[in-house]
Amino acid sequence: MQDMLQQALLQDTSFDSFSRAKVSMSVSDPRLEDNPIIYVNHAFTQQTGYARSAALGRNCRFLQGEDTSKAAVDRLREGIQAQETVTVDILNYRANGEPFMNRLLVTPLNDDNGDLRYYVGIQKELNANHRDEDAEHINKQLSEVQDRVEADMSMIIGMVRHQTNQSMQPAEYAALTRRIETLQLLYQEMKLSDQHSNYDSIHMGSYISRLACAIGHTYGRSGVRLNLQLEPIDVPMEIASRVGLVASELLTNAFEHAFDRIETGLVEVRMSQLSGGGLRLTVSDDGVGIPAAMPWPNSTTVGGRMVTGLIEGLEGTMQLGRGAAGSYITIDVPAGAALIK
Numbered sequence: 001m002q003d004m005l006q007q008a009l010l011q012d013t014s015f016d017s018f019s020r021a022k023v024s025m026s027v028s029d030p031r032l033e034d035n036p037i038i039y040v041n042h043a044f045t046q047q048t049g050y051a052r053s054a055a056l057g058r059n060c061r062f063l064q065g066e067d068t069s070k071a072a073v074d075r076l077r078e079g080i081q082a083q084e085t086v087t088v089d090i091l092n093y094r095a096n097g098e099p100f101m102n103r104l105l106v107t108p109l110n111d112d113n114g115d116l117r118y119y120v121g122i123q124k125e126l127n128a129n130h131r132d133e134d135a136e137h138i139n140k141q142l143s144e145v146q147d148r149v150e151a152d153m154s155m156i157i158g159m160v161r162h163q164t165n166q167s168m169q170p171a172e173y174a175a176l177t178r179r180i181e182t183l184q185l186l187y188q189e190m191k192l193s194d195q196h197s198n199y200d201s202i203h204m205g206s207y208i209s210r211l212a213c214a215i216g217h218t219y220g221r222s223g224v225r226l227n228l229q230l231e232p233i234d235v236p237m238e239i240a241s242r243v244g245l246v247a248s249e250l251l252t253n254a255f256e257h258a259f260d261r262i263e264t265g266l267v268e269v270r271m272s273q274l275s276g277g278g279l280r281l282t283v284s285d286d287g288v289g290i291p292a293a294m295p296w297p298n299s300t301t302v303g304g305r306m307v308t309g310l311i312e313g314l315e316g317t318m319q320l321g322r323g324a325a326g327s328y329i330t331i332d333v334p335a336g337a338a339l340i341k
């Protein structure tokens with residue numbers, strides 16, 4: 001099952017509805033030999049012509065070629081070695097051999113202890129007819145994306161930090177990919193376009209609906225229905241990213257575990273505005289239910305720790321109910337601290 005998941009993620013098909021941010025993004029793992037790419041978004045595969053499966057596991061220098069400036073490569077190498085953010089314009093080549101100028105920003109991401117964990121690359125193609133003000137706009141866009149990605153990735157890394165230093169198992173990569181894509185989907189809701197970016201507030205109903213459909217598509221199967229009842233609520237970005245990550249964990253759990261050896265089932269997601277201004281999100285299923293003996297949330301799993309940490313960060317509450325069939329989990333996020341408009 002886990003291999004199938006990994007396969008599905010690598011095949012670049014099932015998560016197609018994710019990752020359509022206009023700026024392409026890659027993540028590498030410097031703890032692995034030669035700092036290989038462990039994640040690329042959809043825009044990266046579009047820009048370079050390389051499928052996900054062709055890019056993962058390789059150092060990103062495979063995009064370079066004959067006329068790539070040695071000075072640019074040197075700057076990249078020195079910046080990366082010094083664990084600094086580095087920006088270069090570098091000649092890269094698509095899978096079909098066509099060259100393109102890539103404005104590339106590479107930045108290190110540290111965990112809470114200050115130890116290097118990942119590098120993120122943010123790539124934007126420069127056209128020959130880009131004017132100076134366009135170039136300035138692109139720089140602004142790259143650094144905005146960098147800020148956002150740094151904040152969000154730090155959140156994921158912070159939650160995952162209990163993991164050992166050993167290299168990750170395929171299923172853990174799949175989970176990491178899903179978490180990054182949960183945020184990528186949020187970036188789409190941010191209306192990140194070539195013209196402007198709007199980070200202020202997110203249409204939460206629309207975000208959760210796209211997230212649930214994408215997760216259902218990847219982790220669900222034909223007999224399991226997905227029912228959504230979502231009120232249109234606008235919430236600030238910081239809340240949206242956390243609630244989105246929680247929803248992603250709960251939904252994946254429901255699709256993966258609730259229907260063990262059951263042919264048909266129902267997963268429901270409800271979200272409503274609380275009278276006091278907060279938000280209530282319920283994810284329920286009518287499957288086998290969470291066994292009474294199983295600790296919940298499970299602090300021995302990354303997902304369990306993430307959910308607990310995220311809810312705490314939101315000053316929210318979370319409750320598990322065991323129904324006649326299946327289980328339901330309700331999270332309440334208070335309007336407190338004026339977090340939710």
Ligand SMILES: Cc1cc2nc3c(=O)[nH]c(=O)nc-3n(C[C@H](O)[C@H](O)[C@H](O)COP(=O)(O)O)c2cc1C
Pocket residue numbers: 026027028035059060061063064073074076077080090091092102104106119120121122123
């Ligand atoms: C996350 C990340 C993304 C990168 N993206 C690119 C890229 O899009 N194009 C490129 O030419 N190099 C890219 N690089 C740089 C190369 O992987 C490599 O670090 C560079 O060529 C210098 O090292 P080298 O001299 O060992 O080749 C990226 C590096 C990292 C860590």
